[in-house]
Amino acid sequence: MGSSTRAGVVHDRHWPRELRYGAAWSALVLALLFVTDAGVGGLSPVRAALWTGLSALLLVVLVPARVSAGQGWIAAHGILSRTSVRTDRLVAAEWAEGVSSRVLLCDAAGGRVDIAARVLTGNPLLWHTVEEGVRHSCARGTLRTGNDDLRRLARCIDTDKARGVFQASGLE
Incomplete structure (x- = not known):
């Protein structure tokens, strides 16, 4: 099962689920705040607006950027921002491993x-599109910098894909 594609553009296939989770948690917090505030007799229009704003802020924090890529580019569309780079004109790349492993890509135009x-790692078609660039x-x-990081990331993705094939075929 691959990433969703449309006219040569590949999207993160897990993003819709993450959007639903973020919206559900935000709505749950809003409902709990309303119920709690109404239970103590203090829910007013001003407080309702405050709780709604807090819930909206939580949604902004919880919803990850939607990543998409096409021939020679990759973009991350956040709720409040959009960033992109030309993958065929990269000048630097960095893979910061850890609890929240991140990949930073920089292109010649300063993107x-x-x-x-x-x-x-969860979207092989997305990675393949980036890897071509x-x-x-x-x-x-x-x-100029980061080629080793990208090679390690590629090996990690290839290992995960191979592991998935072995599991699907019952060999692992």
Whole structure:
């Protein structure tokens, strides 16, 4: 099962589910605040607006950026922002491993995009699209730093894909 595609554009296939989770948690918090406030007799229009604003802020925090890629580019569309880079003109890449593993890509025009590594590892078609651009950057000689990080990430993704094939076939 791959990432959703439309006219050569590949999207993060897990984003709709993460949007639903973020909206559900935000709505649950809003409902709990309303019920609690109404239970103590203090729910007023001003407080209702305050709780609604707090819930909206929680939604902004919980909903991750929607990542999409096409030939030579990758973009992250947040609720409040949009960032993109030309993957065929990358100058730097960094994979920061850890609890919240992130991939930072920078292009020759000064564009920067910061993506959760799990988005790339969980969407092989998305990664393949990005990897094509990375190969072009390497061939042009523009990618000066981070090539080793991207190779390690590619090995990690390939290992995960192979593990998935083995599990699906009952060999693991």
